[in-house]
Amino acid sequence: MATVELKDVKKTYAGGVEAVKGVSIDIPDGQMCVLVGPSGCGKSTLLRMVAGLETITAGDVLIDNNVVNRLGPAERDIAMVFQNYALYPHMKVYDNMAYGLRNRGMPRPEIDQRVREAAATLGLAELLERKPRELSGGQRQRVAMGRAIVRSPKAFLFDEPLSNLDAKLRGQMRIEIKAIQRRFGVTSIYVTHDQVEAMTLADILVVMNAGLAEQIGTPLSIYERPATTFVAGFIGSPSMNLMKAVAQGAKGLQLADGGSVVKPRDTELPQGGREVLLGVRPEHFTLVKDGKNADLELSVTAVETLGADTLAHGRPSGSNGSGGEIIARLPGASRIDEGDVLPLAIDPGLAHLFDAASGQRI
């Protein structure tokens, strides 16, 4: 159990490529920090620097308040779960789990006790004599977890551990990982590109983009108040609608593509003339009966019926379409057809405004 702290950590490769451009994260003891971002954003590199598998170009990594920059992976006392599990294919499950303990010279009876305890916790007791190739994907995943748990390390590091599993198993393992992490209370860093994993697992969520942490916070705070248009677009599915608009003072916002003037309720409007991006999540549109209460009229161009929800794709009526598509998530019961014009209200206080040039939240 330990805290993990990253202080302005940077990674520059020999070719001059900057993979991580200075990230600072503070993870309190026992919390799970999820790094999420598109591929190539530096999240895996950052994790590997914490693990000691990549050198740190600048900045400090602290585990339990000790700088570990110069320590090898073994001396940092961390455990890592790899994307492809990295189980030793020639060893039985038991030996896979015992390998790290044997290397540390632990007495045999204690190794045996620890391995059997961990195996019982993970439901692997029956499989200890099997080789990895005789296991299913989910079982391999559990062995990889078991190998991490038996060591009682200071921190768990997960590198996209669920991306090789099918959708159903992924959901199940996600819950298991969370439960195990809670039970053992081990400080964890979890790298993923899947925003569902990110939202559900994180105590602290770090959204990364192009080698920088765009926003750090709890999953809900990031969902509710994305700091930049990147975060707004990345977290949430379908992603947030971002409409170009020009502020018209008290009148509201003139949509840039020739659409109507929109005035979101309970929202502080920027001063007139400023170019902004109006962000509204698809789930924050409400279909209103009366056109008078509508903030926006949507000409529907496509409908996706999901059962629980219906996604209406379209564009603001009267617009020339250059502002891109808008998606509204409406209750599954609403019967909508292509060509309909839907009067939509933006839920009060749930509109987001970003500066058009910088992408920063206003």
Next chain:
Amino acid sequence: MQTKRTVFPNKALPYFLLLPQLAVTGIFFLWPAWQAIWFSFLREDAFGFKSTFVWLENYARLFNSASYINSISITFTFAFAVAFLSMAVALLFAVNVNSMIRSRNAYTTLLVWPYAVAPAVAGILWWFLFNPSIGILPYLLSMAEIRWNHRTSQADAMTLVVIAASWKQISYNFLFFLAGLQAIPNSLIEAAAIDGAGPFKRFRTIVFPLLSPTTFFLLVVNVVYAMFDTFGIIHATTEGGPAGGTNIMVYKVYADGVIGLNLGSSSAQSVVLMCVVIFLTVIQFRYIERRVQY
């Protein structure tokens, strides 16, 4: 294995297309093999006028002859020494080259060169290097008070042919070991590093066991090489001597048959070698074709 099936409309055509290959196999493989088997039951008189059918007498004499038993034991010593030396050195090279990033291809190319050298040329090369009168190595060894003479010492002669034969084979083994090492996922090595295993322990407990299919394959290939493809090297260096000290089975077939003109015994020896080849081939197919055994 799934292959494409072609259906020939004409029944004779497929056999016609097979004919060249069958002819080559028949004329150059089956016929000589049959001749060897047939000659192994015959004894020719000293002047080659008549031959007598002697049943298995050639074989009986062979296995009662001290020089043949000696040749068998020398062959085994030679084959395993060559296999061990060439594989050990190749593995060392492969591990080192594998840890390089930018210079890897350059080293790989350089290390493959010896494989292109013809066996006889390789033999001559080492013969010069080790030549007791003009060679550089005996001169250097003499400074360390070691007297080298592969013309009189069987141990020296054996060392010479083992080195010469291994040198060529290192390239081949190196390529296979390098490919084997590159097939091991990096994350396994990283996982082992996190699990607290140092470089040597990682090699011993993770890398080497994962290379075992490659190692076994190479062991068979190298034994076959040492037993059957080293004629040129031996012929160019020691010619089987001194006093039969490097007279491996293949060389003895040549020495007895071509030089000594004892066709019956030489044929019987060929048949014994044929059996060895069949045995090694069976091993190769049975165990190696099944691949990856962990």
